[in-house]
Amino acid sequence: MASNRINRINEEIQKELSALLRTVKDPRVQDTMISITRVETTPDLRYTKVYVSFLQPDRVQEAMKGLRSAAGYLRRQLGSNLKLRYAPEINWALDDSITYGAKMLELINNLPYGEHDDET
Numbered sequence: 001m002a003s004n005r006i007n008r009i010n011e012e013i014q015k016e017l018s019a020l021l022r023t024v025k026d027p028r029v030q031d032t033m034i035s036i037t038r039v040e041t042t043p044d045l046r047y048t049k050v051y052v053s054f055l056q057p058d059r060v061q062e063a064m065k066g067l068r069s070a071a072g073y074l075r076r077q078l079g080s081n082l083k084l085r086y087a088p089e090i091n092w093a094l095d096d097s098i099t100y101g102a103k104m105l106e107l108i109n110n111l112p113y114g115e116h117d118d119e120t
Helices: 002-021 057-069 071-082 097-109
Strands: 034-041 047-054 089-094
Touching: 002 034, 002 047, 002 071, 034 097, 047 057, 047 097, 057 071, 057 089, 071 089
Parallel strands: 047 089
Antiparallel strands: 034 047
16 A cells, blocks of 8 residues: 555656756756656655656766756755655666667667568
């Protein structure tokens, strides 16, 4: 039963953080396409791990620094918006699944088209 509650809280944290990222004034975060892929929160709601993915691979390091810098602001806003007893401490983790998917799509699109030898 508790896992359903944690899953609902994870979804709400993901929605709220997605909206709050647009309000961050740090140019390292503002000028980068950031996608929150998933959120994992501890059962005591003290810590949350937020997995983020970036569309611009050249800006990953600077954007992660910006996210770490804005964590306090985001935590405070998250706590007030979700009305939780404790606002969880945010830990950022890089998730390269979108970059990997884009790379695979590019490789598939660049495959040579030719006749296949079908032996029937």
